[in-house]
Amino acid sequence: MSDVELRSRAAAVGPECGRASALGAGTRRVRPGTVLALAFAAFLLVATVAPSLLQTAAPNAIAPRDAFSPPSLAHWFGTDESGRDVYSRVVQGTGASLAIGASATAIGLAIGLILGAVAALGGSVLDFVVGRVNEVLFAFPGILLALLVIVLWGPGPVTATIAVGLSTAPGYARIIRGELLSIRDSGFVEAARVLGHGPFRIFARHVLPNALVPVAALATLGIGQAVVWASSLSYLGLGAQPPAAEWGAMLAAGRTYITTAWWLTVFPGLMIVLTTLATTVLGRAITARDGRRR
Amino acid sequence: MTGTTQAAPAPTDAPVADVLAIEGLRVTFGDGGAPVEAVRGIDLRVGRGEVVALVGESGSGKSVTARAALGLAGAGARVQAERFELDGSDVRRATPRQWRRLRGAKAGLVLQDALVSLDPLRPIGREIGDALRLHLGLRPAAARARVLGLLELVGMPHPALTIDRRSGELSGGMRQRALIASALALDPPLVIADEPTTALDVGVQVRVLGLLAEAAARGAGVLLISHDLAVVSRIADRVVVLADGVVVEAGPTGEVLASPRHPRTRELIAAVPTDVPRGVPLLGAPATAGPSQPAAAPAVRPPAPTGAPPVVEARGLVKAFTVGGSTTVAVDDVDLRLERGRTLGLVGESGSGKTTVARLLLALTRPDAGTVRLDGDAWSELPERARRPQRRRIGAIWQDPFGSFDPRWGVERLLRDAIAAGGGAPGSAAVADLLDQVHLSPDLAARHPLDLSGGQRQRVAIARALAARPDVLICDEPVSALDVTVQARVLDLLDELQREHGLALLVISHDLGVVRHMSDELAVMRHGRILEQGPAERVFDAPEHEYTAALIRDSPRLAVGPDARRDPADR
Incomplete structure (x- = not known):
């Protein structure tokens, strides 16, 4: 009070x-953490849109004489078995990794939105059906579900994206269903009904946008998770294929030399960790701001 | 139990030892650039066996003062005082640890919202027993016995059963009793009650105030904080009126009410609607009119003629809800008629079915039986598709205006949307005109409801309802979340708008005072049924039903002789 x-x-x-x-x-x-995360996100963005601005060498240029050189001023992150500059390859891989992460999250959100909306607004029978389907999907570990998709459609970045998207969908569906239900019964939806607005207009102008506010924050958190998953699939050789410079694929390629050339695995791994961390910090900042507004 | 009516003034000749003595209290929030001084030099004392009421609007600093008196002003607050004694000992330099020992033992606190003040996961017996175990080191069995005694003391029904209930399983009144029991558990010399009766039904209000009066009769000093002078005047010996962080007036209750000196006090008194006749603005009349002068006669407007065909007519409405296998009849055979330019007041305690009636009239829910007709045409039977174009004709405002606004929208967008729904041209001129009608500055269009005060929000809600140019306005507890003075301004506004637009109003409230002041007709509802219905003055002056009589008896009114503002011809 x-x-x-x-x-x-x-x-x-x-x-x-x-x-x-x-x-x-x-x-x-x-918070200073948010500033750092923002700075790193800006770096990722530039690396995605115009990687050449940040690169010190061509990412796929082979120089056998320089193979396995440790990090130095010439090669910040060292070079790999073919003498390719690891730093430039890491920058090159940003786009692929982020694209897989972002599109997988988008796929997960889209499916989650449809399932959630059907469950929340489609009546009790549909709610029951979607709820049970969701539970079955939940029962599978996400990576197993992704493997199943890859078995069906073959390995590759597109399949990996769809696979990761599918396995994140049930979580989004549940949250969106809950949001939609609480907004459906809220005072402002009632107020819109009393003014005589139709159900589609109310859904498009009030229910959906308000349900998406917390989901947007959640999706930011999800991108980091999706990057990890996509990298895991690539690491297993089921996502992006060599010689594509994708972080997971780079990890897999560097594994062979992990005892002699640590920089081949540490730097792509660090990028995955930092990306996840940055998106998580940003997601939390958005959630906190959203919380203040409500 | 007789403390429920006006308590006898404390004998002023007997010297009372002060349990709370504060001089020059200052509380400042924030640091650096713009510190906000919420309390600016307040003197306050509470004697043994005395009930002192601290009264003021929101923002006057009364809650901050009460919290500071318990060492709970909060992080970031700077508390200074020239004198600050709790039960005789100086607490100006008390550490948080020392405060913890003082709270409960020396001062008990009763908060406004009993639902959030009690841990929902613990039985109330354990919650109350905590204080006993912590301060007296009682063993669980001994503490339980004491708690049972306390629950009996506060008049809890079936204490042996309720002691093991959680707060969610109790009614609002029972929760408030449990809170009072926990405040009294250690028999502290000082009890501080912060808005203890707000949001409670009037009958429960009276009993809760009675409990506090009894605590004072047993020798405790009671500091009662409220925005409502009528509520506290029932039991307070002295009244301290706060405004903008300073004391503007203080004195024995009877004196302050009979001859208020400060305009802010007069405003608080004028805002109590119960005995102000229909059509007389509460605060609209210029404050220069002294309390001894009768209100200007032209302010009373003649009621709109009755007998015209009703705009809304409900016949035999029945609505039942089934939750977990058990069926509750929320609305049982209700007949209502709303006429153009007239107001029907609907009173009842919480759970009586008032809100369900509103939802049935708004066609937000279908009746199980009975019909609602709009201007003689079908309304409740219409399929939603056919009803939708007509919906704008019945507007609504709710208890919580904030919840009825889309959180992403600012004031301007809210109003434009409503104007468009009513078929008007949603230009900025129309928005400014609407804001002007509810006496808000057009600058507010650019603001978000979050940045508005409670009264401003309710005005925006009224503006939105008007935007669709309705014939009927359903007001469900329109002012129960507002301070009395803000409430008075909103009620005056509704009255004025009704006159301008010839609106038919349904005013739903648990506060008979509000309803009576607003209504031409009055309907009293209980357990889903309408107990009695008739012209407001008749129902109020000669209630046919015992329940109505009890509601009238319990409704808050100033406990002093006839208010000078009242039209002499009224009685």
Whole structure:
């Protein structure tokens, strides 16, 4: 209660010192971790859109004489068995890894949205059916489900993307169903009905956008997870195929030399870890901001 | 138990030892650039056996003061005082650890919202027993026996059973009793109650206040915090009125109510709607009119003529809900009629079926039996598709305006959407006009409801309802979440808009005072049935039903002689 009172007090003091200055000062401050994550995300973005801006060498240029050189000023992350610059290959692989991660998340979200919407708004029978299907999907470990898809359609980056997307869908479906249900019964949907708006308009303008706010934050978290999964599949030789510079594939290729040339595995691995970390931090920052708005 | 009516003023000649003595209290929030001083030099004392009411609007600093008195002002708050004594000992330099020992033993706290103040996962007996085990080191069996005694003391029905219930299994009134029991557990010399009766039905309100009066009769000092002067005037010996963090007026209850000196006090008194006749604005009349002058006669407007065909007519409405195999009849054979330019008030306690009636009239739910007709045409029987184009004709405002706004939308978008729904042209001129009608500045269009006060939000909700140019407005507890003064302004606004637009109003409330002030006709509802219905003055002055009489008796009104503002011809 005192919080509410303080808010209104802050508002009463004058427009110039509203919510933000009185109470929000502490909470609005951007954390240094978020700044670092943003900086890293910017690096990833550049690496995806224009990798040549960041590269110090051509990613697939072979130089057998320079093979297995450790990290140095000339080759920041060292070179691999064919003398290719690992740093430039890591930068090159960003696009592929992120594309797989982002499209897999998008596929998972799209399927989750359809299943969730059908379950939440399609009546009790459909809710039951979708719920049981979801539970079956949940019962499989995600990676097993992905392997099943690859067995059916053969290895490759596209199949890997679809496989990862499929196995993340049940989780999204559940969350979206819950969000849709609570928004369906909310006061503002009722208010829209009383104004005489039709069901499709209400769904498109109120229910869906509001359900997607928390899901968007969740998807940011999901991208990091999807990158890990896609890399795992590539590592198993089921995703991107060599010589494509994809982080998982690079890990797999470097495994052979793990005792003699640690830089072949450590740097792609580090990129996976940092990407996951950065998207997670950003996802949390979005969630926190969303929480304040609600 | 007689403390439920006006308590006798405390004997002023007997020197009372103060359990709480505060002088020059200042509480500041925030640091650096713009610190906000919520409390700016307050003197406050509470004697043994005395009930002191701390009254003021939201933001006046009353809750902050109460919290500071318990060492709970919160992180980031700076508390300074020239004198700050709790039960005779100076607590200005008390550490958090020392405060923990003082709370419970020296001062008990009763909070407003009993549902969130009790741990939902623990039986209330354990929750109350905590204090006993912590401070007295009682063993579980001994603590349980004491808790049973406490529950009996606060009049909990079937204490032996309720002691093992969790807060979610209890009604609002029972939870409030449990909270009071835990505040009284250690028999502290000071009991602080922060809005202990807000959101409770009037009958429960009276019993809760009675419990606090009894605690004072046993020798405790009670500090009662409220925005509602009528509520506290039942039991308070002294009233301290706060505004903007300072005391603007203080004195014995009777004196303050009979001859308020400060305009803010007068405003608080004027805002109590119960005995202000229909059509007289609560705060609309200029405050310059002294309390001894009668209200200007032209302010009373003649009621709209009755007898015209009703805009909305409900006949034999029945609605039952089945939850977990058991069926509850929420609405049982209800007949209602709403007429143009007139107001029907619907009163009842929580769970009486009022809101279900509103939803049936709004056709948000289908009746099991009976019909609703709109201007003589079918309404409740219509298929949704056919009803939708007509929906704008019945508008609604709810208790929680904030929940009825899409959280992604600002004020302007909310209003434009509603104007479009009513078939108007949603330009910025139309938005500004709507805001003007509800007495809000057009600048507010750019704001988000989150940045508005409770009263402003409810005005925006009213503006949105008007935007669709309705014939009927259903108001479900329109002011029960608001301070009395804000409530008074919103009620005045609804009255004014009804006159301008000839709206038919249904005002639903648990507060008979609100309903009576607003209504031409009154319907009293209980257990889904309408007990009695008739002209508001008749129902209020000569209730036919015992239950109505009890509601009238319990509804908060100033416990002082006839308010001078009342039209002399009224009684």
